[in-house]
Amino acid sequence: MRQGLYGFLSCALGLAASLRTDQTFYNPILPGWNPDPSCIFVPEANNTFFCTTSSLVVFPALPIYASQDLQSWELISNVLHDPDQFPDIASASIPNEGFLESTLRYHHGKYYLTTGYYAPDGKFTTLIFKSHNPFNESGWGKPLECPTLGYDPDLFWDDDGSSYLTALKVPDNTVIQAPIDLDTGRWGSEYYLWNGTGGGTLEGPHIIKKDGFYYLTIAEGGISVDHMQTMARSERLNGPYIPFEKNPVLSSRNSSEYFQAVGHLDLFQDAKGEWFGVACATRSGPEWKNFPMGRETSLFPVTWNQGQWPEFPPVRGVMNGSSLPPRMSLLKDEDKVDGTDMIDFSPGSSIPKHLLHYGLPNFSSYTVSPKNYSHSLRLRASKTNLTGTIGSKTAEQRTAIFRKQAHSLFSFELDILFTPAMTSEEAGITVFLAPQQHLDLAIGSVKNEKGSVIPALIFRVMNLGKNGTNHPPTEFYPLPEAWRQSPVRLQVSATNVTTYRFSANLISAERKMEYVFYGSAGVVTAGEGKFDGALFWHACTKPSWRGRFEMLMKSNRILAWSVCHYRWWKWYT
Ligand SMILES: *[C@@H]1O[C@H](CO)[C@@H](O)[C@H](O)[C@H]1NC(C)=O
Ligand SMILES: *[C@@H]1O[C@H](CO)[C@@H](O)[C@H](O)[C@H]1NC(C)=O
Ligand SMILES: *[C@@H]1O[C@H](CO)[C@@H](O)[C@H](O)[C@H]1NC(C)=O
Ligand SMILES: *[C@@H]1O[C@H](CO)[C@@H](O)[C@H](O)[C@H]1NC(C)=O
Ligand SMILES: *[C@@H]1O[C@H](CO)[C@@H](O)[C@H](O)[C@H]1NC(C)=O
Numbered sequence: 001m002r003q004g005l006y007g008f009l010s011c012a013l014g015l016a017a018s019l020r021t022d023q024t025f026y027n028p029i030l031p032g033w034n035p036d037p038s039c040i041f042v043p044e045a046n047n048t049f050f051c052t053t054s055s056l057v058v059f060p061a062l063p064i065y066a067s068q069d070l071q072s073w074e075l076i077s078n079v080l081h082d083p084d085q086f087p088d089i090a091s092a093s094i095p096n097e098g099f100l101e102s103t104l105r106y107h108h109g110k111y112y113l114t115t116g117y118y119a120p121d122g123k124f125t126t127l128i129f130k131s132h133n134p135f136n137e138s139g140w141g142k143p144l145e146c147p148t149l150g151y152d153p154d155l156f157w158d159d160d161g162s163s164y165l166t167a168l169k170v171p172d173n174t175v176i177q178a179p180i181d182l183d184t185g186r187w188g189s190e191y192y193l194w195n196g197t198g199g200g201t202l203e204g205p206h207i208i209k210k211d212g213f214y215y216l217t218i219a220e221g222g223i224s225v226d227h228m229q230t231m232a233r234s235e236r237l238n239g240p241y242i243p244f245e246k247n248p249v250l251s252s253r254n255s256s257e258y259f260q261a262v263g264h265l266d267l268f269q270d271a272k273g274e275w276f277g278v279a280c281a282t283r284s285g286p287e288w289k290n291f292p293m294g295r296e297t298s299l300f301p302v303t304w305n306q307g308q309w310p311e312f313p314p315v316r317g318v319m320n321g322s323s324l325p326p327r328m329s330l331l332k333d334e335d336k337v338d339g340t341d342m343i344d345f346s347p348g349s350s351i352p353k354h355l356l357h358y359g360l361p362n363f364s365s366y367t368v369s370p371k372n373y374s375h376s377l378r379l380r381a382s383k384t385n386l387t388g389t390i391g392s393k394t395a396e397q398r399t400a401i402f403r404k405q406a407h408s409l410f411s412f413e414l415d416i417l418f419t420p421a422m423t424s425e426e427a428g429i430t431v432f433l434a435p436q437q438h439l440d441l442a443i444g445s446v447k448n449e450k451g452s453v454i455p456a457l458i459f460r461v462m463n464l465g466k467n468g469t470n471h472p473p474t475e476f477y478p479l480p481e482a483w484r485q486s487p488v489r490l491q492v493s494a495t496n497v498t499t500y501r502f503s504a505n506l507i508s509a510e511r512k513m514e515y516v517f518y519g520s521a522g523v524v525t526a527g528e529g530k531f532d533g534a535l536f537w538h539a540c541t542k543p544s545w546r547g548r549f550e551m552l553m554k555s556n557r558i559l560a561w562s563v564c565h566y567r568w569w570k571w572y573t
């Protein structure tokens with residue numbers, strides 16, 4: 001995004017320097033699937049801003065991002081990074097399950113992340129994680145499991161130091177609150193706060209105290225184009241809460257903005273006392289057709305005068321901020337959430353923090369730099385394919401590893417060494433939104449006319465998650481003789497926002513050997529995966545445990561490229 005634009009302009013036009021003012025910044029600040037943001041500013045942590053977003057079914061979960069300038073952000077830890085912290089995560093495997101709607105807060109030297117875990121049996125658990133230093137991933141330990149007050153938990157400390165849990169009571173669809181003991185997780189008597197303005201589907205309540213008023217803000221209207229943010233306030237924490245007469249305070253409903261579905265607000269102040277808001281939005285335009293990255297986190301300055309209600313600007317890609325904190329250039333490009341990503345799995349390294357699994361993985365299926373294959377990641381095939389058994393309430397371990405699509409236009413390459421030994425054995429790359437919605441380019445095998453099993457290049461569009469879309473047949477081509485036993489480069493890129501271009505080529509070959517396929521971004525937009533955003537990378541599956549298991553991806557260091565290379569050349573605002 002921001003750095004991206006500078007990079008792009010400086011290459012193409014040489015304008016970079018003239019655009020660098022503190023007044024302008026670019027959204028989304030946390031590009032790619034990063035919904036339901038909750039952010040804080042911590043002066044004691046060297047004036048650092050921290051944010052978390054919903055991670056749902058992916059593992060590791062509950063990302064914490066940090067920034068000192070609100071513009072360059074780094075993923076610093078995943079709160080849930082070890083299944084021993086919360087063994088129930090082994091059960092989540094389908095969209096809409098897992099961790100959802102967290103609140104991040106800092107109080108008296110401690111960081112608190114409270115979140116909800118949705119299990120396949122419909123059970124909902126409220127969890128509170130604590131840490132003294134979010135930069136230290138292992139400092140996040142096991143959560144406190146609380147009796148559940150309601151969905152979308154929020155934590156608030158009043159001036160006397162007492163703490164409160166605010167949540168949504170379902171199916172009443174009301175905001176309720178109770179005092180909570182943060183050492184035991186027990187809460188006292190609950191009471192009603194508010195029922196919103198009639199938009200329905202209340203989400204993400206937060207309490208903020210300012211100038212003697214308690215402000216309660218909630219999202220209403222659901223996560224689609226009707227999404228909006230409303231507010232009420234009271235002079236007493238337990239109400240009565242009087243709604244703002246100009247609600248919604250923030251929304252892109254009925255607008256032609258490119259950033260749509262704006263809502264799910266959190267508010268914080270910087271070192272100078274300036275207010276900022278974060279919310280999620282889709283880069284979809286009102287036509288709401290292609291937005292594979294799903295809900296992303298955007299930032300905006302907030303005008304909040306003494307005793308008044310806050311005022312919000314429209315959320316856009318190019319924002320004219322009030323004064324942002326000074327721009328820092330401390331982060332290296334590859335450490336930024338929107339940076340260029342080259343991963344070569346060097347010996348002794350571990351799998352980078354931003355790589356994700358869909359559901360809890362079998363860790364033994366992933367080996368960094370195995371013997372004789374340094375600078376590569378070995379995947380052991382799983383029985384379950386990417387689609388799995390639709391609707392299954394049983395966790396299915398897919399061997400698959402992903403990163404988020406973070407830019408509208410990008411290119412992603414993977415070099416793969418894989419020879420299928422039997423039919424249905426497959427390894428390759430995918431653009432994946434949900435088990436029902438993915439686009440795959442793989443090396444596998446098929447039966448030819450003579451009935452013999454031959455290695456093949458397979459392109460598949462899986463779009464069971466959306467009604468009314470055609471499901472084109474799977475395409476396959478026999479793998480050229482020269483490609484067998486050789487590393488093949490699989491690539492996916494987006495040169496416009498509606499289409500992904502997939503290609504395969506022998507690493508050493510000329511472009512004329514290339515195979516090219518096109519897939520629609522609409523397949524990986526909304527539908528069953530409506531809470532999610534596109535992920536891509538590679539997967540390896542086989543239907544039985546007979547035969548060979550290993551797939552190797554190997555970089556050729558002499559040619560100086562890496563195993564995986566994600567780069568972008570533009571983003572859309
Ligand atoms: C605090 O932040 C400043 C500015 O980014 C940096 O120069 C300094 O090294 C940081 N100090 C610590 C203790 O991290
Ligand atoms: C990180 O947290 C773990 C667990 O609390 C602790 O053992 C370790 O010393 C911490 N590391 C640092 C650098 O603070
Ligand atoms: C909220 O509660 C009030 C008082 O019970 C009721 O009159 C109103 O219709 C409710 N509003 C919504 C949106 O449910
Ligand atoms: C604005 O959008 C809402 C929700 O989509 C709809 O109910 C309402 O009629 C729209 N209003 C106008 C003026 O278009
Ligand atoms: C930001 O400022 C530029 C230049 O003044 C202007 O063209 C643009 O419309 C402004 N954007 C917003 C969101 O106000």
Ligand SMILES: *[C@@H]1O[C@H](CO)[C@@H](O)[C@H](O)[C@H]1NC(C)=O
Binds near residue numbers: 362363364365
């Ligand atoms: C992980 O895979 C290994 C090898 O197939 C298997 O022995 C082990 O039981 C699996 N672990 C889990 C938790 O499924």
Ligand SMILES: *[C@@H]1O[C@H](CO)[C@@H](O)[C@H](O)[C@H]1NC(C)=O
Binds near residue numbers: 371372
């Ligand atoms: C590694 O390579 C050496 C030399 O080519 C060979 O002898 C050995 O069997 C290989 N080991 C593995 C695990 O493939």
Ligand SMILES: *[C@@H]1O[C@H](CO)[C@@H](O)[C@H](O)[C@H]1NC(C)=O
Binds near residue numbers: 384385386388389
């Ligand atoms: C994926 O697995 C499911 C469940 O076993 C199976 O029904 C489906 O045919 C498989 N899909 C492919 C493309 O192999």
Ligand SMILES: *[C@@H]1O[C@H](CO)[C@@H](O)[C@H](O)[C@H]1NC(C)=O
Binds near residue numbers: 465466467527528
């Ligand atoms: C598809 O249609 C069926 C039957 O009308 C419905 O139950 C299902 O929810 C629809 N799925 C989606 C993703 O719209």
Ligand SMILES: *[C@@H]1O[C@H](CO)[C@@H](O)[C@H](O)[C@H]1NC(C)=O
Binds near residue numbers: 496
């Ligand atoms: C997007 O790119 C595809 C593939 O090159 C092309 O067929 C399609 O027309 C393009 N769409 C737009 C809106 O430019």
